[in-house]
Amino acid sequence: MSMTPLPFDPIARAEQNWRARGWHEPDAMSAVTSIVRVQQLLLKRLDALLARFDLTFARYEILALLALSGRGSMPMGKIGERLQVHPASVTSAIQRLERSGYVTRSPDPTDARVRLAALTSAGAAAQRQATKVLGNARYGLDGLDDVAARQITSILRHIRSAAGDFVA
Amino acid sequence: MSMTPLPFDPIARAEQNWRARGWHEPDAMSAVTSIVRVQQLLLKRLDALLARFDLTFARYEILALLALSGRGSMPMGKIGERLQVHPASVTSAIQRLERSGYVTRSPDPTDARVRLAALTSAGAAAQRQATKVLGNARYGLDGLDDVAARQITSILRHIRSAAGDFVA
């Protein structure tokens, strides 16, 4: 892409024009546009850092979820619930991780409908190394300290709660 | 998708496990995960609201940009700069908007290399109506007041600035 930074903040400028025309909810508009834009910038950075492991952030999240789970394995459906990913997308992502040698699938002995995804030792190693690389880059949040990071998490938790991501 | 909310906050739980293992930068990890998740939830809502206009949020942003621009038209390349969209993606999105009857393309009289994208009257009408619909839904930020919305914009501006989205 053409990565020349703009000489002004495009979101601030849009908000000015927005207000000048008397359009509604300029604060919400700016916040949502900021979220979309930041997500785009962060994912580009993180995916670049993860490319050396043949990972994307979406697939990294799956590896981390499996590593954090007690037994290093989890039913396909549960992965989708936790990460809000469509069942068909879970199948596709796990197949991709299988091709990289990071995950294996096996039937659940207690319920033959269920398939368990499990980390391989290569998958566990990739997850550890990738977590180090991402941590060194503070997950792309260069200009932000921990106080600001916690503020983001806290405010966005309200949105997730109101949007039905979780209850309580 | 299976839209049953989880009975707990999956990001808070991941952060607990993260800390328990002594992994690095749990605050940054939670913030980034929250941003990715919220963007996913918001876009799903907004795209559902925009489907009646044959729009996605990405294409709505282009219509709004054209409506806010002085003459209702803009070079393809400039659209890409403003919205951080790849030139090939601009071509594709504008073609899609053209198919919906919302935009026309014409050569720039002062530089024949440039193509100007301009709103049709149907495109202007769709933008106005879509802006009303999105505004009524506060752009998906139901549980958030304007103070919190401005906080989000302000904190995320630091990230965008540090990531080279703009200077100054």
Place this chain on the structure above:
DNA sequence: CATATCTCAGATATACTGATATTT
């Protein structure tokens, strides 16, 4: 000729729908 603008073809990623097989 070198650069700028745009378009296109092809590859990859992700999301969702609807259908299907299998098991509970």
Place this chain on the structure above:
DNA sequence: CAAATATCAGTATATCTGAGATAT
């Protein structure tokens, strides 16, 4: 038989690369 789980085929969107056409 009804519900749950996972997969697959097909469609849509978005991103990027590399090539090329046209104009400055």
